[in-house]
Amino acid sequence: MSVYISVSELFTIGIGPSSSHTVGPMRAARAFTQDLLDRGVLSQVTKVVCTLYGSLAATGVGHGTPDAVVAGLSGLTPEDCDPDRVRGAWSSLHVDSRCMLAGVHEITFTPGDIVFQPRTRLPAHPNAVALTAWAGDGGRPLAAETYYSIGGGFIRREGEPVSTGGVDQPLPFDTAEQLLDICATEGCSISEVARRNEAAIHGAAGMRESLQRIWAAMVACVSAGLSAEGTLPGGLGTVRRAGELKRALDSASDDHDDCRGDWLLAFALAVNEENAAGGRVVTAPTNGAAGIVPAVAHYYLRFVPGAGFDGVEDYLLTATAIGALVKANASISGAEGGCQAEVGAACAMAAAGLCAVLGGSPPQVENAAEIAIEHHLGLTCDPVGGLVQIPCIERNAVASSTAVTAARLALRGTGAHRVSLDTAIETMRQTGLDMSHKYKETSLAGLAVNVVEC
Incomplete structure (x- = not known):
């Protein structure tokens, strides 16, 4: 399996x-x-x-x-x-x-x-x-x-068994530890492990076509969000901010660190404002956390010299391997595990992908994902008014920054660290089981009941 x-x-x-x-x-x-x-x-x-x-x-x-x-x-x-x-x-x-x-x-x-x-x-x-x-x-x-x-x-x-995939994969893994062992034995990156498994499922041409289609949809979503204005539906009066932020940044210099960080925020806000409006988005790995992976990828393309689609391909494949681990061994469902399962998973995927395309070794990539998950443990899902707006939109922007920070921290290390990704994922699973259902997408507690809807 x-x-x-x-x-x-x-x-x-x-x-x-x-x-x-x-x-x-x-x-x-x-x-x-x-x-x-x-x-x-x-x-x-x-x-x-x-x-x-x-x-x-x-x-x-x-x-x-x-x-x-x-x-x-x-x-x-x-x-x-x-x-x-x-x-x-x-x-x-x-x-x-x-x-x-x-x-x-x-x-x-x-x-x-x-x-x-x-x-x-x-x-x-x-x-x-x-x-x-x-x-x-x-x-x-x-x-x-x-x-x-x-x-x-x-x-x-109901009644159907949990799917374990119908295609034999050349490099199967169940845990992050096994994934790192494969990388060491094969002398390859995490993205290469994913690439070989992907090719076994869809063929090399099918894999690349899927990646191009997914990336094109992400680009279109960011573009739509950056150009849209107005108030989001639902009655909370949430005003779109991505477009205004973009206009302010267009007249500033990208060389300034603050501008780079603000562009990252704009990319994430753009996606999740489009999502809140019911627009076309890419689950990454969910809609509520859809802004993080594309935002960090846009950040990579805009600010890393030599970045291109080949790097985006490695980024997405690395993110897929990490997301698969979280989904299989914990959850990516906010109703099952709270927002740690959505935003935490997406942050780990983006952190790992960015670390990989910045030259991180497999242990460093695994460390980046672990850092990202560790600092989202216990995050509740309590959307105000049952809408994917407050705190969801800003949460994607903040988690995008966390993903970049996690990647940079991992790159400054050797890959050796005390808490493994497998341990962090298992802790997420246990925390989700212990968390009250009131904090898992039901809007029965937290911000959802302490913010007046008017």
Whole structure:
């Protein structure tokens, strides 16, 4: 078995504001109707009811979960849908509204056909969505499935085994220690380990195409965020700041250290403001933490002499290896592990990637990732108003700075350090288990209850 996850799975192109609450539920709803279509029974369906449990119900409206479900039932996919078709898909429904299941079969679908159960948490995962389809006037359901949105846009159908990947990889690893041993034995970098495994999954050409597509989407998201203005939706009155910061920096000299750091902040703010607006983003590894990896990569390209796409490729591959370790051995789900699982994981990925492209050895890269995770342990997920805005947007900017600092600290060392990355990841897992559910994306404690929404 290998924990390695393909770069095209860890970095998926979707829409905001949440990979677990928007992208995952959309995929689940689409999978449900697609299964009915494949079985030849979709035309019999007269009614569909969706029940959201736990965190999906508690903060679902602010995260666009009901809209995503309606879009998914209609056959839309987060990778290529028009975000405007998702926004308001549920809130605009009325008693006589219709939904075109899988784009081919029309039924009546009303706001009440999505049910919220915030106090009910299913054992397998806090993010659960149950879908039931009926034929005729009721009676026995035609089909019923429960899906779990397990973070980063990944979903798992109840009863299905946890996927371990279907392709034998030439350099499998389960832990950071094993990864470092491979690097030492093969005399290669962490990015090279990921590259060989990636080539086994998709081929060298497929790997490069995926990396180019992912990077192009990241660039487009940063560009859109830097050029947009106005107030973000949701009622908090959160004003976009990335564009204003960019305009101020355009007239300043990049040679000044403060300007370099401020550009890093602008890149991160740009992505997460786009995410909060429901725009096109790349899960990295989640939407709530989507700004960190692209921000640090933009920082590398702008300020490191000789930087280019080959370096970005190594950066993303290194980040993928680290992200795979966190996902497999802890979690990247805010509902499961708090924000340490999202922003902490993204910070570790970015720190490792930057350390690698700045010439760090595998032990130094591992150290950079460990530093990043260690200083996010215990970070709660308590979004005000159930929106991915406060403190989420600023948190990405701060964590981007932490990633750069972690990389620089690791580069100043030999790679030897007291706390291993494996230990930090295991500590994250244990901390997530111990953390009260009130601090895990439910908006039932912390800032979410101490900030007046007005």
